[in-house]
Amino acid sequence: MIGIINTVETIDAVPHNSAARRSLYAARVKIHPKRGAGYFRNLKWLVMAVTLGIYYITPWLRWDRGAYAPDQAVLVDLAHRRFYFFFIEIWPQEFYYVAGLLIMAGIGLFLVTSTVGRAWCGYTCPQTVWTDLFLVVERWVEGDRNARIKLDAAPWSLRKLWKRIVKNILWLFIAVGTGGAWIFYFADAPTLAHQFFTFQAPVVAYATVALLTATTFVFAGYLREQVCTYMCPWPRIQAAMLDEDSLVVTYNDWRGEPRSRHQKKAEVAGEKVGDCVDCNACVAVCPAGIDIRDGQQLECITCALCIDACGSVMEKVGKPRGLISYSTLRTYDAHKAGRPAVIGWRSFLRPRTFIYSVAWLAIGLVMLFALLQRDRLDITVLNDRNPLFVQLSDGSIRNGFTIKILNMEQQPRSFILSLDGMPGALMTMTGVDKEPARDLNIDVEADKLRAVKVYVTVAPQSISSEQTPFTFKVAEKSTGDGQETRNHPTIFHSPAKEKTP
Amino acid sequence: MALRKKDEISGTETTGHEWDGITELDTPMPRWWLWTYYACIAFALGYVIAYPAWPLVRGATPGLLGYSSRVELLKEVDTAHAAQSAQLDKVKALSLEDIRKDADLLQFAVAGGRAAFRINCSQCHGSGAAGGKGYPNLNDDDWLWGGTLDQIHTTVQHGVRYIADPETRQSPMPAFGADAILNPEQIDDVADYVLKLSGQASDPDAPLRGATVYAENCAACHGDAGEGKQEFGGPRLTDAITLYVSDKASIVAQINKPRQGVMPAWSSRLDEATIKQLAVYVHSLGGGEMPVP
Numbered sequence: 001m002i003g004i005i006n007t008v009e010t011i012d013a014v015p016h017n018s019a020a021r022r023s024l025y026a027a028r029v030k031i032h033p034k035r036g037a038g039y040f041r042n043l044k045w046l047v048m049a050v051t052l053g054i055y056y057i058t059p060w061l062r063w064d065r066g067a068y069a070p071d072q073a074v075l076v077d078l079a080h081r082r083f084y085f086f087f088i089e090i091w092p093q094e095f096y097y098v099a100g101l102l103i104m105a106g107i108g109l110f111l112v113t114s115t116v117g118r119a120w121c122g123y124t125c126p127q128t129v130w131t132d133l134f135l136v137v138e139r140w141v142e143g144d145r146n147a148r149i150k151l152d153a154a155p156w157s158l159r160k161l162w163k164r165i166v167k168n169i170l171w172l173f174i175a176v177g178t179g180g181a182w183i184f185y186f187a188d189a190p191t192l193a194h195q196f197f198t199f200q201a202p203v204v205a206y207a208t209v210a211l212l213t214a215t216t217f218v219f220a221g222y223l224r225e226q227v228c229t230y231m232c233p234w235p236r237i238q239a240a241m242l243d244e245d246s247l248v249v250t251y252n253d254w255r256g257e258p259r260s261r262h263q264k265k266a267e268v269a270g271e272k273v274g275d276c277v278d279c280n281a282c283v284a285v286c287p288a289g290i291d292i293r294d295g296q297q298l299e300c301i302t303c304a305l306c307i308d309a310c311g312s313v314m315e316k317v318g319k320p321r322g323l324i325s326y327s328t329l330r331t332y333d334a335h336k337a338g339r340p341a342v343i344g345w346r347s348f349l350r351p352r353t354f355i356y357s358v359a360w361l362a363i364g365l366v367m368l369f370a371l372l373q374r375d376r377l378d379i380t381v382l383n384d385r386n387p388l389f390v391q392l393s394d395g396s397i398r399n400g401f402t403i404k405i406l407n408m409e410q411q412p413r414s415f416i417l418s419l420d421g422m423p424g425a426l427m428t429m430t431g432v433d434k435e436p437a438r439d440l441n442i443d444v445e446a447d448k449l450r451a452v453k454v455y456v457t458v459a460p461q462s463i464s465s466e467q468t469p470f471t472f473k474v475a476e477k478s479t480g481d482g483q484e485t486r487n488h489p490t491i492f493h494s495p496a497k498e499k500t501p
Numbered sequence: 502m503a504l505r506k507k508d509e510i511s512g513t514e515t516t517g518h519e520w521d522g523i524t525e526l527d528t529p530m531p532r533w534w535l536w537t538y539y540a541c542i543a544f545a546l547g548y549v550i551a552y553p554a555w556p557l558v559r560g561a562t563p564g565l566l567g568y569s570s571r572v573e574l575l576k577e578v579d580t581a582h583a584a585q586s587a588q589l590d591k592v593k594a595l596s597l598e599d600i601r602k603d604a605d606l607l608q609f610a611v612a613g614g615r616a617a618f619r620i621n622c623s624q625c626h627g628s629g630a631a632g633g634k635g636y637p638n639l640n641d642d643d644w645l646w647g648g649t650l651d652q653i654h655t656t657v658q659h660g661v662r663y664i665a666d667p668e669t670r671q672s673p674m675p676a677f678g679a680d681a682i683l684n685p686e687q688i689d690d691v692a693d694y695v696l697k698l699s700g701q702a703s704d705p706d707a708p709l710r711g712a713t714v715y716a717e718n719c720a721a722c723h724g725d726a727g728e729g730k731q732e733f734g735g736p737r738l739t740d741a742i743t744l745y746v747s748d749k750a751s752i753v754a755q756i757n758k759p760r761q762g763v764m765p766a767w768s769s770r771l772d773e774a775t776i777k778q779l780a781v782y783v784h785s786l787g788g789g790e791m792p793v794p
Contacts, residue, residue, distance in 0.1 A: 391744050394740065
């Protein structure tokens with residue numbers, strides 16, 4: 001029997017899928033970032049103040065556009081299909097300017113990422129900024145890292161409940177403020193503010209505020225780094241944009257390892273020790289809950305708080321700062337190989353960043369040029385197709401056209417619409433009692449489109465083919481320097497001529 | 502089942518599958534993801550209870566909120582009607598000429614007229630009002646019953662040869678051939694004369710004979726020179742536009758036994774505001790005439 005057993009091969013298998021061994025889901029482990037201090041923390045405070053300032057103040061800026069347009073500097077007027085940005089006004093058909101801006105933002109992101117890494121994530125992303133803001137509140141109410149860990153572990157008590165309530169109420173205030181500020185970009189801010197607090201604002205305003213309040217509250221208060229790690233596609237995309245010359249937050253293990261908590265003892269014992277004292281300060285401040293000493297990780301938003309934390313510890317133990325630093329893969333490799341290396345201008349100016357910069361600048365300049373050159377008068381012509389033409393009792397042929405004249409200036413203007421080409425043709429306009437003529441006066445209100453129905457009639461002798469090209473011209477009445485003119489070539493349709501044998 | 506292995510670098514388990522040396526990490530999902538999934542299920546259950554959901558033999562379960570897309574539509578239609586009421590009242594109150602002179606109201610009436618035209622009139626006159634054989638083209642400047650706003654309005658109100666309406670437009674042309682009022686030679690001659698009236702080539706002698714026949718039988722309605730008489734609905738014979746005829750044979754056929762179209766009276770079917778808008782719309786199509794002062 002024993003022999004038989006001995007012939008059976010014993011497989012080294014572990015039932016990994018047994019319920020006791022693994023879970024399909026990973027519960028979030030709450031992170032308690034310690035308050036940071038130092039250069040990058042100050043930079044982040046500054047960025048936070050500037051970005052939040054821009055966000056909250058912008059809708060309240062005024063910009064005088066005269067009597068015919070709103071005086072809000074930045075306004076997305078969805079109801080009237082206009083977008084105002086200081087001196088620029090954009091009509092819906094000019095939306096390509098916005099598309100251009102988005103392309104610039106995309107290329108700008110490539111540029112920033114390839115040079116300074118995930119700076120967007122670490123400094124300016126709303127998720128980062130608002131999480132920072134919420135953390136300020138959390139620290140103010142519940143204390144710093146250790147106090148918070150203690151409070152979390154403590155059983156429920158009146159004190160704990162009170163702190164939780166205060167914290168959440170303060171968060172809610174910030175969240176409402178965040179959602180509330182957003183709606184002012186879409187309507188006249190003072191008017192809407194008054195309507196909002198007197199419960200006269202449109203339902204959509206309240207719904208938008210409620211939605212943004214909820215997302216701000218949940219994302220910045222409770223989901224935090226989960227948003228960056230699991231929801232946001234950016235870390236994946238940005239990771240692909242990095243190369244060996246991009247600045248990333250790096251633990252210089254060539255200097256730090258082997259780490260030791262008992263440096264002096266180890267040195268005395270003749271062991272080789274690195275600079276890292278394994279104090280875990282870098283881990284304690286990390287809002288993403290990672291250990292930068294494990295190397296580049298997807299979760300790292302490069303907020304650089306660990307650089308500050310490590311730097312102050314290094315100063316304390318009398319060693320140079322920069323054990324954790326912004327570094328590039330190239331310099332890191334050089335150091336590791338024992339070669340001296342510094343990050344010079346070459347790591348910023350290289351073909352890749354040059355191409356991004358040129359593309360970014362080119363799009364910007366083209367857009368700026370187009371913006372300065374763009375017309376504030378436009379004409380579109382729609383030929384009647386049903387019927388294509390009408391034969392009149394005297395044999396002449398008539399075509400109908402719907403002509404739209406767009407006065408994109410902030411003042412009413414008078415235009416002359418005239419026929420160019422097709423001699424003998426005359427036109428009339430619906431609603432205007434005037435003898436048929438080759439030009440018509442058309443007044444258009446400020447910042448408005450006017451559609452007119454125009455009939456063009458011509459004697460059959462004057463045209464030779466079924467399709468006669470001609471042009472509608474629209475010209476501003478004033479003959480000054482700024483006189484705008486637009487042409488619209490079109491076709492006059494007529495019945496097939498009977499073939500003469 | 503493949504053995505589960507741990508990835509050395511990340512410390513995460515792999516699925517055990519390998520493609521060209523690349524193994525897939527089996528990263529556990531965040532648990533809040535699971536909760537959002539449960540939340541979606543809870544929402545779906547609530548939705549099914551609150552809104553129409555389960556298909557039954559007739560219709561579906563109504564849902565606690567009593568929501569119905571039809572009711573929503575009716576509400577929206579009511580809102581639209583309410584929004585138009587001020588303009589519709591103006592259309593009712595003002596004269597046709599005054600409507601035409603008010604740029605905004607003109608635009609409103611033309612749009613309303615166009616919509617009503619598509620529903621009620623396009624079956625005969627075509628969606629572009631270009632008509633067809635036997636159905637007048639309303640875009641041109643040739644009017645059987647007159648092309649001023651008031652004349653068009655009357656035609657729409659009372660129709661043409663619509664016997665149910667005592668005020669309808671009437672213009673019965675006798676069947677000159679079928680009822681033996683004229684003999685075939687006379688008809689042939691007068692057809693040649695009509696061809697000549699509209700400037701087309703014809704037999705050189707026949708029109709001379711036809712002229713007498715025309716003066717005795719046709720001039721009363723079509724005018725001495727074929728210029729037509731709108732008060733009788735007598736079509737003009739001198740222009741380039743014809744309703745039924747294109748050549749001599751069709752002219753002969755029309756004199757023999759005329760075809761005559763019928764248009765219903767709309768005053769009994771449409772409200773006055775709609776009829777007024779129709780008149781303004783047809784008038785705006787390009788052939789509208791001004792009343793002779």
